[in-house]
Amino acid sequence: xxxxxxxxxxxxxxxxxxxxxxxxxxxxxxxxxxxxxxxxxxxxxxxxxxxxxxxxxxxxxxxxxxxxxxxxxxxxxxxxxxxxxxxxxxxxxxxxxxxxxxxxxxxxxxxxxxxxxxxxxxxxxxxxxxxxxxxxxxxxxxxxxxxxxxxxxxxxxxxxxxxxxxxxxxxxxxxxxxxxxxxx
Numbered sequence: 001x002x003x004x005x006x007x008x009x010x011x012x013x014x015x016x017x018x019x020x021x022x023x024x025x026x027x028x029x030x031x032x033x034x035x036x037x038x039x040x041x042x043x044x045x046x047x048x049x050x051x052x053x054x055x056x057x058x059x060x061x062x063x064x065x066x067x068x069x070x071x072x073x074x075x076x077x078x079x080x081x082x083x084x085x086x087x088x089x090x091x092x093x094x095x096x097x098x099x100x101x102x103x104x105x106x107x108x109x110x111x112x113x114x115x116x117x118x119x120x121x122x123x124x125x126x127x128x129x130x131x132x133x134x135x136x137x138x139x140x141x142x143x144x145x146x147x148x149x150x151x152x153x154x155x156x157x158x159x160x161x162x163x164x165x166x167x168x169x170x171x172x173x174x175x176x177x178x179x180x181x182x183x184x
Contacts (some may be wrong), residue, residue, distance in 0.1 A: 015039055016056075019049045020075075029072030097137075104130045105139060109161070109173060113143045113154035131155065139164065 013021075018039045023030060030038075035046045050066045050073055057065050067076045077085050097105065104127050107119050119127050134140040143156040157170070167173065 015041060015045060016049045016052050019046055020053055023066060023073060023075045026074070029070045029074040031072040035073065098130075100125075100127075100130050101134060105134055105157070105161070108134075108140055108155050109157050109170065110176065112156035112170075113146075114156075115146050115148075115152040115154060117152065119155070 019035055022035060022038055032043045032046050036043045039046060054065050056062075063081050064075050064077050066073050069076070100123075103123060104119060107122050108114055111118065111122075116127060116131060119131070131140065135142070138158055138160040140155050140161070141158050143154045145151040146154050161167075162169065
């Protein structure tokens with residue numbers, strides 16, 4: 001999760017870096033009192049650290065800064081980068097999967113190559129729309145045709161599926177037995 005840099009700050013992290021780390025890790029604004037409590041310092045010192053950080057970010061030409069928002073402080077990307085951030089948000093929203101899509105994707109991942117009828121037999125519902133959505137998102141692809149009556153299409157996962165789920169290959173999927181174990 002975090003990495004230490006022993007050659008830097010041998011006496012420990014500076015207040016600026018502590019404030020920066022907390023704001024970087026938070027997905028919502030953090031007020032000055034909370035930042036001070038976390039850092040073990042005074043509110044005025046936190047505000048000075050934020051001012052120093054913003055001066056550093058500006059002088060380095062960084063794409064972000066700390067802004068006061070909703071009664072707290074938050075790291076925000078500067079407005080001039082909005083068109084690129086919007087592209088990321090669009091990609092993220094396209095990548096979000098419903099429970100039905102995740103179930104269908106799991107069946108495909110573990111049983112591939114698999115025909116639609118087999119997926120529907122496991123799920124107990126029609127999966128046409130979900131399957132089209134997974135293909136559209138690039139997580140599933142048609143891998144061929146089954147050698148059975150009607151020669152239905154076979155489905156499998158893609159390289160994008162591996163990337164999205166942080167897998168090197170399909171062997172990295174959890175074993176089915178591991179998934180059945182009750183939480184300890």
